[in-house]
Amino acid sequence: MSERTYIEYDNARITRLDGLALRVEMYDGRVFENVEARRLFPITGASRYITLLDEDGVEQAVIRNLKNLEPDSRKAVEETLAQYYLVPKITRVLACTEKYGKLTLKVETDIGEHRFEIKHVNTDIKVLFDGRVFITDSSDNRYEIPGLRKLDKKSLALLSPYL
Amino acid sequence: MIPEDILSTAPLPERFASQAAAMLLEGETPLFTIVGDLDLKGRYNESALVVTDRRTLAFDQYHAGGVYVAEHAQVDKAFVKRMYGNAVLRVALRGEAPRDIFRFTYSVASLCDAAALFAENIAGGGDVRQEFDIVKATFDKKKSFCPKCGRALGQQGAACISCTSKSTLVRKFAKYVRPQLKLMVLCLALSLVTTAMALAPPYVTKTLVDTVIPNKDLNALLMLVAILLSVYIVQYTIGAVRGYFMRIAGDRIVAGLRNDIYEKAQYLPLSFYDKTSTGSVISRVSGDTSTLQAFMLRITQEAIIQFFLMIGIIVIMFLMNWKLTLLSLTPIPLVVLGARYFGKRIAPVYRKIWRRWAAVSSILTDTLPGVRVIKSFTGEQRSAEKFESYNNEWLIEDRKAAKLSNIFPSAVTFFVTCGSLLIWGFGGKWVIQSPQNISVGMLVSFISYAAMFYGPVNFFATLNDTYQNSLTSAQRILDVIDAEPEADFGKGNLVKKVKGKIEFRNVNFSFDRIKKALTNINLVIEPGDIVGIVGTTGSGKSTLVNLIMRFYDAYEGEILVDGVNIKELDLESYRSKIGYVQQEPIMFKDTVFRNIAFSLPDADVEQVIHAADVANAHSFIARLPDGYDTMLGERGVGLSGGERQRLSIARAVLKNPSLLIFDEATAAVDSETEHLIQQAIERLISGRTTLMIAHRLSTLRKANKIVVVDKGEIVEFGSHDELMALKGKYFKLIEIQSMSEKIRAGKEAERFE
Numbered sequence: 001m002s003e004r005t006y007i008e009y010d011n012a013r014i015t016r017l018d019g020l021a022l023r024v025e026m027y028d029g030r031v032f033e034n035v036e037a038r039r040l041f042p043i044t045g046a047s048r049y050i051t052l053l054d055e056d057g058v059e060q061a062v063i064r065n066l067k068n069l070e071p072d073s074r075k076a077v078e079e080t081l082a083q084y085y086l087v088p089k090i091t092r093v094l095a096c097t098e099k100y101g102k103l104t105l106k107v108e109t110d111i112g113e114h115r116f117e118i119k120h121v122n123t124d125i126k127v128l129f130d131g132r133v134f135i136t137d138s139s140d141n142r143y144e145i146p147g148l149r150k151l152d153k154k155s156l157a158l159l160s161p162y163l
Numbered sequence: 164m165i166p167e168d169i170l171s172t173a174p175l176p177e178r179f180a181s182q183a184a185a186m187l188l189e190g191e192t193p194l195f196t197i198v199g200d201l202d203l204k205g206r207y208n209e210s211a212l213v214v215t216d217r218r219t220l221a222f223d224q225y226h227a228g229g230v231y232v233a234e235h236a237q238v239d240k241a242f243v244k245r246m247y248g249n250a251v252l253r254v255a256l257r258g259e260a261p262r263d264i265f266r267f268t269y270s271v272a273s274l275c276d277a278a279a280l281f282a283e284n285i286a287g288g289g290d291v292r293q294e295f296d297i298v299k300a301t302f303d304k305k306k307s308f309c310p311k312c313g314r315a316l317g318q319q320g321a322a323c324i325s326c327t328s329k330s331t332l333v334r335k336f337a338k339y340v341r342p343q344l345k346l347m348v349l350c351l352a353l354s355l356v357t358t359a360m361a362l363a364p365p366y367v368t369k370t371l372v373d374t375v376i377p378n379k380d381l382n383a384l385l386m387l388v389a390i391l392l393s394v395y396i397v398q399y400t401i402g403a404v405r406g407y408f409m410r411i412a413g414d415r416i417v418a419g420l421r422n423d424i425y426e427k428a429q430y431l432p433l434s435f436y437d438k439t440s441t442g443s444v445i446s447r448v449s450g451d452t453s454t455l456q457a458f459m460l461r462i463t464q465e466a467i468i469q470f471f472l473m474i475g476i477i478v479i480m481f482l483m484n485w486k487l488t489l490l491s492l493t494p495i496p497l498v499v500l501g502a503r504y505f506g507k508r509i510a511p512v513y514r515k516i517w518r519r520w521a522a523v524s525s526i527l528t529d530t531l532p533g534v535r536v537i538k539s540f541t542g543e544q545r546s547a548e549k550f551e552s553y554n555n556e557w558l559i560e561d562r563k564a565a566k567l568s569n570i571f572p573s574a575v576t577f578f579v580t581c582g583s584l585l586i587w588g589f590g591g592k593w594v595i596q597s598p599q600n601i602s603v604g605m606l607v608s609f610i611s612y613a614a615m616f617y618g619p620v621n622f623f624a625t626l627n628d629t630y631q632n633s634l635t636s637a638q639r640i641l642d643v644i645d646a647e648p649e650a651d652f653g654k655g656n657l658v659k660k661v662k663g664k665i666e667f668r669n670v671n672f673s674f675d676r677i678k679k680a681l682t683n684i685n686l687v688i689e690p691g692d693i694v695g696i697v698g699t700t701g702s703g704k705s706t707l708v709n710l711i712m713r714f715y716d717a718y719e720g721e722i723l724v725d726g727v728n729i730k731e732l733d734l735e736s737y738r739s740k741i742g743y744v745q746q747e748p749i750m751f752k753d754t755v756f757r758n759i760a761f762s763l764p765d766a767d768v769e770q771v772i773h774a775a776d777v778a779n780a781h782s783f784i785a786r787l788p789d790g791y792d793t794m795l796g797e798r799g800v801g802l803s804g805g806e807r808q809r810l811s812i813a814r815a816v817l818k819n820p821s822l823l824i825f826d827e828a829t830a831a832v833d834s835e836t837e838h839l840i841q842q843a844i845e846r847l848i849s850g851r852t853t854l855m856i857a858h859r860l861s862t863l864r865k866a867n868k869i870v871v872v873d874k875g876e877i878v879e880f881g882s883h884d885e886l887m888a889l890k891g892k893y894f895k896l897i898e899i900q901s902m903s904e905k906i907r908a909g910k911e912a913e914r915f916e
Contacts, residue, residue: 086201086205086247086249111206112207114200122521123439139270140269161510
């Protein structure tokens, strides 16, 4: 098993190519072309341990912490991650109705207003210990409530029975 | 113009429709549209794809002029790039770099796949009509989800179980109460007798206080006491009999409910268990049914009794003195309003308690069977701490409910007591000032009635609490009872004999719509073929056999056995023709005999022994002190992995199946045991179509065909020799395997020495 290449501080320069593709030039001279960034911990550590996969899905390197990268490299990775991961952040719950065990939510998110359905209330809404809530809708799209305490009273009251 | 009835996911927004209509060329026919929900920058917005026989028009505000046009003939590559929570349709025109033309959430991802394939195939010279038929099929598949509730339907256009049944909860649960109706009516009649009797003593008290005691009439006193005694004897005897019958009726209701939930749980598809923990199903079978039983009895018995008691008391009180009656009714509005407020507050708390409790149960079902792993990694303390933290979560919620559910009855009692104080105050004053209107006896008996009256008031005030609690349970139970069972549209279409030809036609499958587990699988297996399925872990080998087993039905394309679509066959009859041996054989907490006979419950002793013989299991069973009567622990504790595997093969032998599937049956055993298992397998497979997911060369050599699966696709197919000559993926896998087998053999030899 070869040793994992970790990217940290200025040991690599990362630039953006087309779409989600990135180019990584390591300080030691190695170059990884057309790699894509994926979060190893998309829920619990969004900016830490970002793996870089080549076109065959083989890992070429891992970024330990995005915050420690050079600003330009960091921006390049963050942009592709923002494009790849679409997890709308719910800022307000406008309506919440339950019928036949299915929940319909109308919400305000950071990318606009949206209505979606949840099939299994008991399994598709997950509350994390830090107060964040992850929701999966009936089409397997994901949503996040960044913090229950950040929600207004009405939103919380609408959602509370299902948490 | 874009026809209104064009094949579409949703009505095409007017502005896109008119723009598209204006862009249509002479003779160009619009075929289908896909309405998206994101713009190219990833914000919720209107976007659409209009596909014609010649071009794809992608409408998005970020395209120049709001639309991007791709001529099918110019398309070099079109594909859907799946990301996290969204996807893009990417098109590369000849000589150009690929570009994103349409972004969307997963709700329309499978349709965009079809659109991409359509454009690519037309570019490659495909026939428009034929290609459009494939698109139509994908749209139809989309319709196999209930448009109302989103639940998957077994077949397109089928009625959705949860939506067609409009009956209320009461009606759904009435079927469990109905068989006990006679017993319950009897209980009710008995209760009415006891209720009527309960109304008598206060009236007798009035006569005692007002007439008998002042007149010092000892005979009358004796007679009234005797009457009271007989009333009490009859009342409590009937009460005891009634209690006994109620218990029987209640137990039968809960047993019926449990049986139904358990039975339903058996028929639910594997996809249900992929999402729902077994712990939460267990808590539905055990806890929720009891809660519901208590409520059903309360509503069908207590509510009626308390209602009659309340009416009876009010009538008597009004007849005795209307002024005092009105006084005692004063606190009622407060109690009713309080009950409504209380109901709203307590409902979410009960829901939360249920969820916390389900989490606690999940930990139990998850960790207790894995106690060996926990011990081996000295994780006892960690496990205990995790359980404690979940249990504490439950405790916090339960404490909230305890607070609410105790404060409320105390408040009610307080108001009620205030009502009695009013009667004492005003009534006492009236007795003192005008004893000719109200006697002392009447006041005393009134106080008794008032105290009795608040019983039903209290009951109805707290009924909401029980109602809310049981509503949560009822919904949890309906989650299972109303869940879509495994689709069996071919029910009754029994399979007589299976020759064993298996065919996959354009099969695509995804567990979660995010990642495709199988892509474009086309495969023909002839009767009697022994097919080895190889590939790296996670390549889709097991998914392939899961689809043949019909564990998952929501795939695109067709799987045929002897030329018949397996979805059209009777599920039970079809599965009965397949012998399935898993990598980790599951045994039940039962005897060895019954574990083997699980596949054929009517099998006689000699059949079972013969099956064990074929599976090379008989000799080790014979050495067990209790032989075939050996009781296995949960999940077969007490036997080695190889022994369990041989029992599971014996199970398959006993079933005498036409198709055999081995899912890495020898992966977890040593060479010696593997040899015994291999022998057993060879005896079993002769003349039967066999699919073997395998890693070991020794197993694969017996296969006359090899399927190599990689990343959900079949990459190589042919005989061992053909594939070795190809020097591709199979060749590499075999090379690695031979090396590791050499090392393993070496190590085993070392150990032996």
